[in-house]
Amino acid sequence: MSDGSVIAMQPIAYLRSPWVEKFGVPRQPGLIREAWGEVEFVEEFAKPEAREGLEGFSHLWVTFLFDRVPPDETRLRVRPPRLGGNDKIGVFATRSPFRPNRIGLSVCEIESVFPTLRLRGVDIVDGTPILDIRPYVSYVDAVPDAVAGFAPDPPLRVPVSINPMVAETWNAMDEEEQRLIEGMISLRPGPAYQTGSTRVYRARIGSREVAWAMGDEGAEVRELT
Numbered sequence: 001m002s003d004g005s006v007i008a009m010q011p012i013a014y015l016r017s018p019w020v021e022k023f024g025v026p027r028q029p030g031l032i033r034e035a036w037g038e039v040e041f042v043e044e045f046a047k048p049e050a051r052e053g054l055e056g057f058s059h060l061w062v063t064f065l066f067d068r069v070p071p072d073e074t075r076l077r078v079r080p081p082r083l084g085g086n087d088k089i090g091v092f093a094t095r096s097p098f099r100p101n102r103i104g105l106s107v108c109e110i111e112s113v114f115p116t117l118r119l120r121g122v123d124i125v126d127g128t129p130i131l132d133i134r135p136y137v138s139y140v141d142a143v144p145d146a147v148a149g150f151a152p153d154p155p156l157r158v159p160v161s162i163n164p165m166v167a168e169t170w171n172a173m174d175e176e177e178q179r180l181i182e183g184m185i186s187l188r189p190g191p192a193y194q195t196g197s198t199r200v201y202r203a204r205i206g207s208r209e210v211a212w213a214m215g216d217e218g219a220e221v222r223e224l225t
Contacts, residue, residue: 011129013041024203029106030121032183037122055113059136065129066102082151157186159218169224
């Protein structure tokens with residue numbers, strides 16, 4: 001910081017998730033329930049007693065580090081996708097990862113606590129360092145009358161179809177994996193300013209390589225390996 005002070009923190013855990021690369025990760029938590037996460041605690045905090053009582057909650061806050069963002073890429077103004085990817089706004093008015101301190105904060109559903117802390121609705125890249133977890137308490141954490149600035153509504157989703165050439169592979173997948181891939185594509189993970197023509201994107205989700213065409217009318221899955 002400007003006064004030369006440094007605050008040191010060590011990860012308490014690392015997150016395993018299907019998001020093995022940044023592209024395709026939902027821009028907010030909870031948008032794709034099938035996006036699972038497993039918390040792998042470091043040895044010092046791996047004992048079950050550290051999680052005692054957490055099973056009484058349905059959701060928790062995950063504080064993590066955007067470790068894939070280089071420290072020197074701090075920006076005072078950014079282009080939120082919800083503004084079309086062209087208009088700039090102050091970084092502190094957004095949830096952009098390009099922050100002075102690369103800290104992320106997500107609310108995730110708790111699927112299980114023991115033997116493994118397993119989450120749902122994760123928007124965090126695989127291998128991300130976790131700095132803290134704590135329970136979500138609705139009577140203090142939820143603000144029913146909150147005003148959400150330039151993002152008052154959930155993001156629009158586009159319909160997703162399956163090309164007949166990959167239908168056999170698609171139909172052989174379990175429904176949860178289908179919903180994970182379909183959910184990711186429906187949220188239009190490409191640059192927000194790319195509209196008006198069909199573009200092909202690729203992403204790796206878990207062990208799958210997926211390619212899809214995105215147009216103004218929707219998306220079509222074209223490759224699955």
